[in-house]
Amino acid sequence: MPPRRKLNEFERERAVAWFQDGVPKREVARRLQVSISVIVRLVQRFPATGRVQERRRPGRPKKTTPREDRLIERLALQTRTASSSIIRRQLRVATNTNISQQTIRNRLHEFSLRSRRPAVRPRFNPAHRPARRAFCRRHVRWTRQQWSQVLFSDESRFTLNHNDDRLRVWRRQGERCIDATVQEKVAFGGGSVMVWGAFSLHHRTPLFHVQGNLTGLRYRDEILRPLAVPTLQQMGPQAVYQDDNARPHRARVVNDFLQQSGVNRMEWPACSPDLNPIENLWDELDRKVRGNHPPPPPRDVQHLYQELQAEWQAEWQALPQRIFTTLVNSMRTRCVECQNSQGGYTHY
Structure with missing residues (x-):
């Protein structure tokens, strides 16, 4: 919520003059861009006191001046990762003002600045942003049908x-440290499994468990030939296949197979998971499976996967159609947002 704006003396006099001229209080508040309650209190106080100045407020006075407040805001915006202790030290060097770290945080809160975890995104090299911008420029006018x-x-x-x-x-x-309120941590996450899946607006493939390292040959023989290509054939001759630039996906055997199979393949910019709506689908699937099962104890990864495999498949197939519709319809917005940021990060 933005900080409440205070009227200066000239604005208070103007507000009283407008009100005396018959301007409604709500219109006065709109012109001065303040809450109507500010104008109500002002016009109620003026006949009793004959002055527009605010009454002296009780309480402890601020230890910083408006100039120092603006400096605190500027220091935080210049270095977004600076802690309150660093800003406090920089302020003391610049103005010889010694205030607490809590005061620093209070001033930043007044400017609507809050400490939050940073968003995690891939690192871009100089070629990534132009490639993302070019991709979005080519596809920003695609229709929902496309x-x-x-x-x-x-x-x-x-x-x-x-x-x-x-x-x-x-x-x-x-x-804080009783058993019921502690989140136990297992080394390396207790093991992991990799799955492959694909979806369009009206189609979805079964989930495939990728065991071991995924090579170009395995990608062709275990995923593309039995799962992806049949689904593309069901979608019709206008179907387009999208995959990222992982090394197995761009192997020569994979490129030759897709070309021989007559698959239309989308050119995909590197480091662009935010443009791929299936990333949101993985998150939804993860939430559903974890909502049904508590974190498992450390055991054999393969045994655990066999226990959860049927449920992952069931949850994948049970994902409602509205999710797929929303994700596919979001592609235009993703392209617009990426193009507006010059190929930079999006909120997806």
Whole structure:
């Protein structure tokens, strides 16, 4: 919520003059861009006091001046990762003002700045942004019908036991380390499994468990030939296959096979998971499976996967159609947002 704007003396006099001229209070508030309650209190106070100045407020006065407040905001915006202690030290060097770290945080809160976890995104090299911008420029005018002909695919690695910072616990003071409020951490996430899947607006392939390293030959023989190509044939001659630039996907045997099979393949910019809607689908699938099962104890990864494999398949097939419709329809917005950021990051 933005900080409440205070009227200066000239604006208060103007507000009283407008009100005396018959301008409604709501219109006065709109002209000055303040809450109507500010104008109501002002016009109620003026007949009693005959002045527009605010009454002297009780309480402790601020230890910083408006100039120092603006400096605190500027220091935080110049270095977004600077802690309150660093900003406090920089302010003391610049103005010889010694205030607490909590005061620094209070001033930043007044400017609507909050400490948050940074968004995690791939690192771009100089070639990535132009490639992303070019891709979005080519596809930003695609219709929903055109996007409905794209089969989006990807692999995802599911860690069987991890803390994704979504877990919260209810606890009282002094209960931080009791068993009921501790999230146990298992080395390397307790193991992981990799699955492959693909979907379009009206089609979805079965999930495929990728065991071991995925090579170009395995990608062709175990995924493309039995799963992806038949689905593309069901979609019709206008179907387009999308996969990323992982090394197995761009192997020569894979390129030759797709060309011989007559598959239309979409050119995909590197480091662009935010443009691929299947990433959101993996997150939804992970939430559903974890919602049905507590984190498993450390055991054999293969045994755990066999226990969860049927449920992953069932949850994948049970994902409602509205999710697929929403994700496919979001492609135009993704392209617009990426193009507006000059090929930079999007919120997806």
